[in-house]
Amino acid sequence: MSPSIDDSSLIDLTRKVLEIVSTHNRWRRLETINLIASENVMSPLAEYVYLNDMMGRYAEGPTGNKYYQGTKYMDMLEKICNDLMCRLFNAKYADVRPVSGTVANIAALYAITEAGDLVASLPISAGAHISHRKVGAVGVLRLRTVDLPWDPETLNIDLDRAVKVIEEKKPKVVILGASVYLFPHPMKEIADVAHSIGALVVHDSAHVLGLIAGKVFPNPLENECDIMTASTHKTFPGPQGGVVFTNRMDLAEKLDKAVFPGVTSNYHQHRYPSLAITAIEMLKYGEEYARQIVRNAQKLAEALAERGFKVLGEPLGYTRTHQVLLDVSKLGGGAKCASLLEEANIIVNKNMLPGDKAPDNPSGIRIGVQEMTRFGMKENEMETIADFMAKILIEGRDPAEVKPKVVEFRKEFTKIHYGFSIKDFENIKYCNIISLLE
Numbered sequence: 001m002s003p004s005i006d007d008s009s010l011i012d013l014t015r016k017v018l019e020i021v022s023t024h025n026r027w028r029r030l031e032t033i034n035l036i037a038s039e040n041v042m043s044p045l046a047e048y049v050y051l052n053d054m055m056g057r058y059a060e061g062p063t064g065n066k067y068y069q070g071t072k073y074m075d076m077l078e079k080i081c082n083d084l085m086c087r088l089f090n091a092k093y094a095d096v097r098p099v100s101g102t103v104a105n106i107a108a109l110y111a112i113t114e115a116g117d118l119v120a121s122l123p124i125s126a127g128a129h130i131s132h133r134k135v136g137a138v139g140v141l142r143l144r145t146v147d148l149p150w151d152p153e154t155l156n157i158d159l160d161r162a163v164k165v166i167e168e169k170k171p172k173v174v175i176l177g178a179s180v181y182l183f184p185h186p187m188k189e190i191a192d193v194a195h196s197i198g199a200l201v202v203h204d205s206a207h208v209l210g211l212i213a214g215k216v217f218p219n220p221l222e223n224e225c226d227i228m229t230a231s232t233h234k235t236f237p238g239p240q241g242g243v244v245f246t247n248r249m250d251l252a253e254k255l256d257k258a259v260f261p262g263v264t265s266n267y268h269q270h271r272y273p274s275l276a277i278t279a280i281e282m283l284k285y286g287e288e289y290a291r292q293i294v295r296n297a298q299k300l301a302e303a304l305a306e307r308g309f310k311v312l313g314e315p316l317g318y319t320r321t322h323q324v325l326l327d328v329s330k331l332g333g334g335a336k337c338a339s340l341l342e343e344a345n346i347i348v349n350k351n352m353l354p355g356d357k358a359p360d361n362p363s364g365i366r367i368g369v370q371e372m373t374r375f376g377m378k379e380n381e382m383e384t385i386a387d388f389m390a391k392i393l394i395e396g397r398d399p400a401e402v403k404p405k406v407v408e409f410r411k412e413f414t415k416i417h418y419g420f421s422i423k424d425f426e427n428i429k430y431c432n433i434i435s436l437l438e
């Protein structure tokens with residue numbers, strides 16, 4: 001901190017911090033159309049219980065047998081979360097202790113590899129997450145990579161060539177799943193060839209976990225994948241966190257040790273109540289929610305194409321997930337387009353497309369409709385969003401002119417659907433820690 005800050009300016013700085021949070025909250029929650037594909041909002045009940053005492057506690061150790069005292073209630077919740085996850089995903093083993101999807105991937109890879117082993121994964125430009133590659137977790141674990149071939153026509157893994165790569169290079173692990181994920185990867189087919197050479201398949205479901213729970217996307221655990229990892233906050237609308245699954249009890253034991261003492265110490269246990277509530281909400285409303293997400297994504301893709309955008313995957317029906325992918329290389333590139341949209345309060349992210357070399361100036365924009373779906377938007381609203389985007393990027397209108405219309409439109413969609421509200425339950429006052437301090 002700069003030495004010029006005296007006590008009175010510290011108070012001013014505190015005010016500034018508070019003002020920034022308040023502005024952020026209103027902007028991102030009430031005034032923007034958020035189309036970031038990896039984000040979501042929790043239900044009001046899940047959010048209410050998020051601010052609890054467990055955020056400051058330690059609970060090292062396996063579920064049901066922690067090394068610290070004072071952990072009995074957190075342990076009960078950890079077990080409830082794991083059981084709910086097993087039920088939702090038809091899994092024999094689930095572990096919600098990883099604090100993020102990346103940590104879940106590190107744990108899974110650490111459990112089943114040795115330094116120097118070969119991992120087959122997609123290039124980042126074909127949708128892989130950084131943790132699948134040398135720049136990320138795979139490199140941190142000192143693993144080597146071989147590329148899974150990609151087919152730009154089918155926007156999917158090139159199965160025939162992938163089979164050859166796996167048979168020839170004999171990786172120890174094949175990673176499926178992606179951050180740009182429009183169509184399900186050929187899980188069974190890849191698992192068959194992987195297993196034939198003694199390799200394991202990890203499916204990273206970070207993006208599609210909520211769609212799998214809602215039964216609109218194939219469940220990797222029912223399609224011969226050995227391990228599934230995920231984030232719990234993308235299409236699965238829970239608190240930020242990670243989870244690992246398997247149906248193979250020989251792997252479960254290794255995963256358990258890899259998570260702790262391997263790659264975690266405390267588990268950010270304050271997530272657990274919110275995670276359990278979200279899992280229950282997904283058991284209750286998940287199918288309806290997931291079906292609407294896919295309908296909305298397909299509608300938005302179609303509406304954008306009608307307005308002159310180059311939308312990937314047209315002959316394939318555009319998408320089978322929450323995502324829509326645009327090629328905006330002719331409209332100034334992903335960075336410029338995303339920033340123009342942000343000026344109008346439409347939040348998307350620039351993204352690499354297959355063939356792109358430079359991550360800073362990619363040709364694509366990645367869109368996800370899951371959060372707006374939770375705020376109650378349906379097919380009609382997707383048309384409106386496509387109109388806004390076309391005004392700015394196709395017609396070249398000033399974003400400042402579109403922004404007030406976006407804010408006005410967003411005002412009709414502030415209630416979160418497919419989950420519990422605070423009023424649905426009684427006597428929950430002390431579930432939120434602030435009520436103890438009053």
Ligand SMILES: *Cc1c(COP(=O)(O)O)cnc(C)c1O
Nearest residue numbers: 100101102129178179204206231
């Ligand atoms: C987002 C993402 C992750 C990382 O998840 P975090 O929870 O942000 O660490 C891992 N894999 C894929 C495919 C992702 O898209």
